[in-house]
Amino acid sequence: MEMKPLTRAILGLVCLLVAIWLVAPTLVVVPMSFNENKSLAFPPQGFSWQWYQNFVTNPDWSNSFLNSLKVASIVSVLATVLGTLAAFGLDRMKARPANLLRMLMLTPMVVPGVVLAIGIYAVYLDTRLVGTLLGFVLAHTILALPFVLIAVSANLEVFDRRLETAAASLGAGALTTFRTVTLPLIAPGVLSGLLFAFATSFDEIVVSLFITNPYLKTLPVQIFASITRDADPTVAAVGTILLFATTMLIGGGMLLLGRERKGRQ
Amino acid sequence: MSASEPTIPAAERRWAWRPYALALPALVLLLAVIGYPLLTIVARSLSEPEWGLQNYIWFFSVPINLTVLQRTFVISTWVTLVCVVSAYPYAYLMTAVGPRVRLVLLLCVLIPFWVSGVVRTLSWVILLQDSGVINSVLRSLGLGGVRLIRTQTGVVIGMAQVLLPFMILPLYSVMKGIDLRLMRAAQSLGARPFRAFFTIYLPLSLPGVYAGAIIVFILALGFYITPALLGGPRSTMLSTLVQTQVLSLLQWGRGGAMGVVLLVTTFVLLALAAPVMRSKYREAGRH
Numbered sequence: 001m002e003m004k005p006l007t008r009a010i011l012g013l014v015c016l017l018v019a020i021w022l023v024a025p026t027l028v029v030v031p032m033s034f035n036e037n038k039s040l041a042f043p044p045q046g047f048s049w050q051w052y053q054n055f056v057t058n059p060d061w062s063n064s065f066l067n068s069l070k071v072a073s074i075v076s077v078l079a080t081v082l083g084t085l086a087a088f089g090l091d092r093m094k095a096r097p098a099n100l101l102r103m104l105m106l107t108p109m110v111v112p113g114v115v116l117a118i119g120i121y122a123v124y125l126d127t128r129l130v131g132t133l134l135g136f137v138l139a140h141t142i143l144a145l146p147f148v149l150i151a152v153s154a155n156l157e158v159f160d161r162r163l164e165t166a167a168a169s170l171g172a173g174a175l176t177t178f179r180t181v182t183l184p185l186i187a188p189g190v191l192s193g194l195l196f197a198f199a200t201s202f203d204e205i206v207v208s209l210f211i212t213n214p215y216l217k218t219l220p221v222q223i224f225a226s227i228t229r230d231a232d233p234t235v236a237a238v239g240t241i242l243l244f245a246t247t248m249l250i251g252g253g254m255l256l257l258g259r260e261r262k263g264r265q
Numbered sequence: 266m267s268a269s270e271p272t273i274p275a276a277e278r279r280w281a282w283r284p285y286a287l288a289l290p291a292l293v294l295l296l297a298v299i300g301y302p303l304l305t306i307v308a309r310s311l312s313e314p315e316w317g318l319q320n321y322i323w324f325f326s327v328p329i330n331l332t333v334l335q336r337t338f339v340i341s342t343w344v345t346l347v348c349v350v351s352a353y354p355y356a357y358l359m360t361a362v363g364p365r366v367r368l369v370l371l372l373c374v375l376i377p378f379w380v381s382g383v384v385r386t387l388s389w390v391i392l393l394q395d396s397g398v399i400n401s402v403l404r405s406l407g408l409g410g411v412r413l414i415r416t417q418t419g420v421v422i423g424m425a426q427v428l429l430p431f432m433i434l435p436l437y438s439v440m441k442g443i444d445l446r447l448m449r450a451a452q453s454l455g456a457r458p459f460r461a462f463f464t465i466y467l468p469l470s471l472p473g474v475y476a477g478a479i480i481v482f483i484l485a486l487g488f489y490i491t492p493a494l495l496g497g498p499r500s501t502m503l504s505t506l507v508q509t510q511v512l513s514l515l516q517w518g519r520g521g522a523m524g525v526v527l528l529v530t531t532f533v534l535l536a537l538a539a540p541v542m543r544s545k546y547r548e549a550g551r552h
Contacts (some may be wrong), residue, residue: 004458007458011354011357011358012358014351014354014355015354015358015370017356018351018355018429019373020376021351021369021426021429022430025389025392025426026377026380026385027337027388028388029384029391032391035545040390041393042397042398042401043401082290082291083291086287086288086290086292088287089289091283092283092287093284093285104295105291105292105295107295107299107469108295110483110531110532111487111488111528111531112486112504112524112527113504114489114504114507114524114527115524115528116299116302116303117508117526118306118508118521119303119306119524122302122306122517123301123302123305123509124426129392138294138297138298141298142294142299143295145291145295155300163484166376184505198471203381203382203383205382205383206490210512220383222384223381223383224490224494227383227386228494236391239380239384239387242380242381242384243376246376246379246380247376249379250372250376252370254371254372
């Protein structure tokens with residue numbers, strides 16, 4: 001569609017502002033993380049690495065980080081297995097029960113966080129799961145499951161099932177067919193589901209705030225506590241590290257994807 | 266399987282239960298970790314301290330609760346409006362530029378989307394606080410400071426930024442599918458660009474607007490972290506009220522009733538939106 005230069009300029013300007021609004025606020029943690037004073041007031045004073053040091057040496061921070069890694073790793077595997085199985089099941093069911101079950105399995109995405117949190121907290125108090133690894137894993141898995149289901153289902157929709165029939169007609173058993181034909185073809189969906197599950201768990205805060213206790217804290221809980229308690233720039237250091245890691249992962253992934261696509265053409 | 270489907274071979278019929286077995290583990294976990302807890306909350310809202318509707322009557326008769334309920338809707342509406350207005354041109358530009366710029370625009374959406382939500386809210390605290398970036402810039406320009414943190418405006422700015430990707434992505438996916446030749450056809454038939462936009466492009470992009478707006482509004486209704494950190498007593502939303510009742514006052518019945526109200530509202534909105542969104546999607550996919 002042809003646009004007048006003026007329209008184009010205004011559109012470009014508006015989008016630039018939106019892009020800045022999206023990205024710039026998050027970047028503000030970077031200068032704050034090198035602050036010399038124990039304060040989050042702007043502008044930061046001097047330069048020091050002490051908050052990064054504190055992140056590594058202070059057990060409150062390092063333990064919560066390791067806890068988050070542990071929980072998110074288990075959750076990503078568990079949610080991916082359960083979600084992939086379910087996606088297959090739904091794909092091979094009749095439309096009516098499949099739609100019903102799919103809606104049911106997507107509910108964790110729309111139930112307001114706090115409502116879910118008080119429910120899970122109530123049940124965990126009765127079953128003594130508050131502040132346990134199992135408690136965190138179960139809650140996060142169910143929150144991550146919809147993302148895996150969506151990712152794998154999207155892949156299954158474009159998967160040509162005649163390939164399986166072909167493999168079977170050539171004498172491959174059900175497991176061999178799955179391992180050598182189906183799984184490689186839906187691997188992108190499974191992988192992105194795994195990534196989404198990890199990110200969901202690593203970032204989960206609302207339910208975690210309720211089911212945490214002093215013995216088991218995850219990183220977001222520690223960050224939240226730190227923000228509400230004092231102006232400790234360690235949160236800014238953690239934010240910077242997470243921002244850097246995320247940018248590398250996404251940027252790298254997209255570059256790889258782009259190159260692969262270009263190579264195929 | 267019934268006799269009305271004679272085309273299914275016997276071997277396949279024998280395995281008809283298998284899909285259900287595959288979905289079973291996820292379903293069991295779902296019922297145990299979501300279904301049972303939600304039922305517990307409903308039961309507690311009706312039974313504590315004694316059986317009856319007392320907690321719901323309490324919720325709807327105390328003015329402060331109604332104020333917060335209304336405020337939750339107002340804030341969510343503002344957030345949705347801000348998201349629609351800023352996401353629409355952005356998503357449109359994503360469809361109009363070359364692949365390289367599109368990648369940059371997409372990265373701008375995805376990176377904040379993937380950066381931890383708590384960290385993003387922390388950034389807004391640093392920006393909006395009285396000794397924050399915005400106020401120190403204003404002061405160095407010789408202008409007086411403005412109060413942003415612990416105000417409704419601050420909450421809306423922060424929430425809209427966190428939720429913006431949920432608006433941009435569905436909009437973009439719908440706009441991507443719009444056939445721009447239709448616009449050219451309209452213009453060649455004499456429609457001015459504005460007219461062509463309002464009569465052709467806008468209606469075709471509405472499914473994306475609906476989808477995004479519903480997602481953003483529903484997520485905004487249940488927001489907890491951003492209002493808790495950026496808001497003050499005069500911008501409390503329903504989620505914070507639920508948390509206070511349960512964790513601080515140990516009023517499981519009252520907190521549960523509030524939670525059920527929030528939950529029911531969410532599902533009613535979803536149910537109202539589902540048929541509209543489905544038919545719109547079908548329309549968009551037809552051509």
